[in-house]
Amino acid sequence: MQKCERCQRSFKWWELYKYNVKNAKLIYCNTCSTEHELEGSSILVISLIAMPIAIMNVFVIYLFDLPVLFIFISNIFSLWILSGISPFFIRYRSKFRSNYKTN
Numbered sequence: 353m354q355k356c357e358r359c360q361r362s363f364k365w366w367e368l369y370k371y372n373v374k375n376a377k378l379i380y381c382n383t384c385s386t387e388h389e390l391e392g393s394s395i396l397v398i399s400l401i402a403m404p405i406a407i408m409n410v411f412v413i414y415l416f417d418l419p420v421l422f423i424f425i426s427n428i429f430s431l432w433i434l435s436g437i438s439p440f441f442i443r444y445r446s447k448f449r450s451n452y453k454t455n
């Protein structure tokens with residue numbers, strides 16, 4: 353799990369989950385209030401995971417001739433799972449790192 357780059361306190365799963373659900377680009381440490389910015393590469397990682405899941409959902413539904421509503425439910429469910437595990441691989445950086453807000 354991501355740690356605060358200033359005070360080294362680990363962010364809690366629910367803290368990061370809350371920020372991810374809100375689609376926040378900036379998060380703040382609860383202890384020292386240090387601002388952490390979402391790393392661009394994390395967005396890419398999310399897309400690389402979400403895309404195959406979405407394609408697979410459509411493929412499975414087509415293969416088994418399931419109703420279109422099932423695609424919708426299945427994608428919502430996949431997104432829900434993805435958002436649940438996202439705190440484990442989404443990375444943030446703070447001004448205590450040299451490349452903060454440079455790309």
Ligand SMILES: [Zn+2]
Nearest residue numbers: 356359381384
């Ligand atoms: Zn902190």
